[in-house]
Amino acid sequence: MSDSSPPTPHSNPPVLTTRLGRAAAVARLVALDESGQLLTVHVKLAAQALGRSERTVWRWLAEARSTGRHTPRTRTRFTITPEIRQLLVLWGGNASAVHRELHRRAPADLGHKVPSLATLHRALRRDLTSGDRAGLTHGEAARRAYDVFGQRPPTERNAAWEGDHKCVPVQVWVEDELMQPWVTWFIDCATAAITGVAITPHQPSTDAVLAALRTALDRTGDFGPAGGLPGLVRVDRGKEYLAPAVSMALGQFVVPVVDLPPYTPHLKGSIEALNDAVEEMLFVSLPRYTRQLQLTGHRVADPDAPALTFEAFVQLLLEWVQWWNTEHKPKRLAGRTPLEAWRADPTPVYDVPAEQLAFFGLQDDGRTRTITTHGVQWRKRHYIADWMVGLAGTRVSLRYLPHHETSIEVFDLHGAHLGSAFLASAATPEQVRQVRGARTAKARRLRADAKAAAKLRRERFEAVTVAEPPQRLQAMTEQEAENELSEAATLDLSRLANPGYIPHQASCDDWARPLPPDTAASDSLEDSA
Numbered sequence: 421m422s423d424s425s426p427p428t429p430h431s432n433p434p435v436l437t438t439r440l441g442r443a444a445a446v447a448r449l450v451a452l453d454e455s456g457q458l459l460t461v462h463v464k465l466a467a468q469a470l471g472r473s474e475r476t477v478w479r480w481l482a483e484a485r486s487t488g489r490h491t492p493r494t495r496t497r498f499t500i501t502p503e504i505r506q507l508l509v510l511w512g513g514n515a516s517a518v519h520r521e522l523h524r525r526a527p528a529d530l531g532h533k534v535p536s537l538a539t540l541h542r543a544l545r546r547d548l549t550s551g552d553r554a555g556l557t558h559g560e561a562a563r564r565a566y567d568v569f570g571q572r573p574p575t576e577r578n579a580a581w582e583g584d585h586k587c588v589p590v591q592v593w594v595e596d597e598l599m600q601p602w603v604t605w606f607i608d609c610a611t612a613a614i615t616g617v618a619i620t621p622h623q624p625s626t627d628a629v630l631a632a633l634r635t636a637l638d639r640t641g642d643f644g645p646a647g648g649l650p651g652l653v654r655v656d657r658g659k660e661y662l663a664p665a666v667s668m669a670l671g672q673f674v675v676p677v678v679d680l681p682p683y684t685p686h687l688k689g690s691i692e693a694l695n696d697a698v699e700e701m702l703f704v705s706l707p708r709y710t711r712q713l714q715l716t717g718h719r720v721a722d723p724d725a726p727a728l729t730f731e732a733f734v735q736l737l738l739e740w741v742q743w744w745n746t747e748h749k750p751k752r753l754a755g756r757t758p759l760e761a762w763r764a765d766p767t768p769v770y771d772v773p774a775e776q777l778a779f780f781g782l783q784d785d786g787r788t789r790t791i792t793t794h795g796v797q798w799r800k801r802h803y804i805a806d807w808m809v810g811l812a813g814t815r816v817s818l819r820y821l822p823h824h825e826t827s828i829e830v831f832d833l834h835g836a837h838l839g840s841a842f843l844a845s846a847a848t849p850e851q852v853r854q855v856r857g858a859r860t861a862k863a864r865r866l867r868a869d870a871k872a873a874a875k876l877r878r879e880r881f882e883a884v885t886v887a888e889p890p891q892r893l894q895a896m897t898e899q900e901a902e903n904e905l906s907e908a909a910t911l912d913l914s915r916l917a918n919p920g921y922i923p924h925q926a927s928c929d930d931w932a933r934p935l936p937p938d939t940a941a942s943d944s945l946e947d948s949a
Contacts, residue, residue, distance in 0.1 A: 439491070439492065441469065441470050442470060442480060442490070442491065442492070443490045443491050445466040445469070445470060445477070445480075446480050446481060446484050446490040447490050448466075449462060449463065449466060449477075449481050449484075450481065450484050450485070450490070453481070453485070460474075463477050463478060463481070497543075498535045498539050498540070498543050499543060499547055500543050500544060500547040500548060504518060504522075505556060507521050507522075508553075508556040508557070509556050512557055513553065513556055513557025513558075515537070515540055515541055515544060516537065518540070519534075519537045519540050522534045522535075522540075549566065550566050551563045551564075551565075551566030551567060554566060564686075567686075569686045569689075571689075572609070574610065575609065575610045576610055576765055576767035577608055577610045577611050577613075577646075577761075577762055577765040577767050577769070578608060578610075578648055578649065578650045578651060578767065578769060578770075579609070579610055579650070579651045579652075579767075580608075580609045580610075580650065580651055580652050580653075580654060581606045581607065581608055581609065581615065581636070581650040581652070581653045581654070582606070582607055582609055582653070582654045582655075582688040582690050582691035583604070583605070583606045583607075583629070583632070583653055583654070583655050583661060583691065584604075584605070584655070584656065584658075584688065584691040584692070584695065585602055585603070585604050585623075585624055585628075585658060586602065586603050586605075586695045586698070587600055587602050587623075588600055588601045588602065588603060588703060588733075589699065589703055589709060589710040589711045590703050590706045590707075590708055590709050590710065590728070590733065591708035591710065591727050592621075592708070592727055592728045592729060592730050592732075592733045593727050593728070593729045593730060594621040594730045595853075595856075598708070598727055599621050599622065599730075600710070601619055601620060601621050601622075601730065601733060601734075602619070602620050602621075602622065602623055602624045602628070603617065603618070603619050603698075603737065604617070604618045604619075604620070604624045604628045604629055604631075604632045605617040605618070605632055605691075605694070605741075606632055606633065606636045606653070606691075607690050607691050607694050608646060608650075608758075608762070609690045610761075610765070611646070611753070611758050611761040611762045611765065612690065612694075612750050612752070612753065612758045612761070613643075613646040613745055613758035613759060613761070613762050614643060614646075614694070614741050614744055614745055614758070615635075615636035615643055615646050615647045616632040616633060616634070616635035616636025616637075616643060616647070617632055617635060617643070617737070617738070617741055618631040618632035618635070619733075619734050619737060621730055625822065626663040626665050626666060626822045627781075627821055627822045627824060629661055629663070629666050630665065630666065630669060630780070630781030630821065630822070631781075633666070633669065633670070633780070633781065634777065634780050634781065635647075637649065637772045637777060637780065638772070638777055639769070639771060642738070642742070643741070643745065645759075645762070645763070646745065646758070646759065646762045647769075648769040648770055648771055648772075649673055649675060649769075649770040649771070649772060650675060651675070652675065652676045652677070652678050653670065653675060653676070653677050653678065654678045654680055654687070654688050655677060655678070655679060655680065655688075656679075656680045656681075656682065656684065656685070656687075656688060661677065662677070662679060663822075665781060665783050665822055666781075668783075669780055669781040673772065697744075698737075698740065701740070702736070702737070702740045706728065706733075706736070707722075707725040707726060707727060707728060708725055708727045708728070744758065745757065745758050745759045746759050779819065779829060779837070781821060782819035782820060782821055782829055783819060783820055783821070783822060784817060784818070784819050785818065785820075787817070787818075788815050788816070788817055788833065789815070789816055789817070789818060790813060790814065790815050790816070791808055791811050791812055791813065791814045791815075791816060792812055792813075793812050794844070795808060795841065795844055796808075796816065796818065796828075796830060796841055798818055798820075798828060799825070801825075801843060801844075801845070802843075802844045802845070803827070803828055803841035803842060803843055803844060804841060804842065804844045805830075805839055805840060805841040805842060807838065807839040808839075808841070811838075814832070815832075815833055816830050816831060816832055816833070816838065817830075817831050817832075817833060818830060818831075819831065825843070826842065826843050826846065827840055827841065827842050827843070828840070828841050829841075
């Protein structure tokens, strides 16, 4: 075959390639035709390249000469309108229900032609993406499952940390009560090493964030050698992470806290992946797991499973964190553990001095106080310590950890640490237990009263099988209604009564009294006569 012979395609090109190639080929053939250079070999070459017959290409050229159009003629077809999108939301993505609704509305619009159900299905598949169909059926969370998210470029260790809270779906014993603990932790995005952890029996607050940060900054603790000062910390608008105490504690080391937009878990994928991993690897195997498979009637297989104590749960979680850092090999680390990846990174690490770490996160109320013979007063309570002996009259400043009111740290006016002080009149554990029991009893009684009041307000109606006004089931007699209304009126009058009102006493006999109206009228008639 000579070099001038056109190549023969091995197979028909895809439809999209043919559609795009037709416009280019026809435009070129029209230009050759207008310049008088069009030959049959040109049409044959275009037909072979597009996988079409020469007759088809000649027909395309004739259409271009007559209409000036180089592309196929577009056909009118049924498309998805905003009204149909709204109907999909209304009927939960049920195309058949939407089709019936269109038929029901058709008589009101005489010029509207309802498509067939098959046409509606084709339009839904053509005009709506998989994410759109999932979102219109199940909501925004389902739509996001079809989104595409990029990955941040790889960085060095301590370039960025991510922090989050996770409610543990496991019930544990906390002082004779079943509760779901919370874990607050930080992870290094480059090496997937968990740098700090804090566990609380209840929803965490600022002190939990500061405790987790303290363990993350201290490289000599249980999570070392990973840790040190990060370049930045990413959080998702948690009020505990954005508290002034956290911002000030990290700000003194020039570490910014990046506040991510709400409901954007893909922007902190490292910590979200850790939250999913700990549930799949640890929590699902623990007793009293709240998300275990359910039997019929929403029953669990073992409702009487013994729960772990809070101390046992904390021990298991800390052991799992140690396993994650030293033995687990995430796929993205190429066969290395997070600790091995941390040690292999030559990036310098900035450590926090021990004397600064000891008082990390403590808040100062900005006031000066004086040590008296009763100790130091803070929030109308006295704190004492043995080192205060002989220092009465000394002016000092206080620092404290949020929500920790049993002890404070005392400094002199030059910033030197004098020592810790403890609450002088702290209650015994038995007294604290009794107070908590009394509070629980009051809360239980209030709940019972609220439920009883709700039953009084509840209206019950008879079940109907046809469209008719509802009939009340709880009948009330006329006498019962009058009694209840009279009690309500009496109660309202008693509320309006003035408790300081003093009734009038009997007047004295020598006081002049006004005559009755009838007597005064008869006297005046007699005088006129």
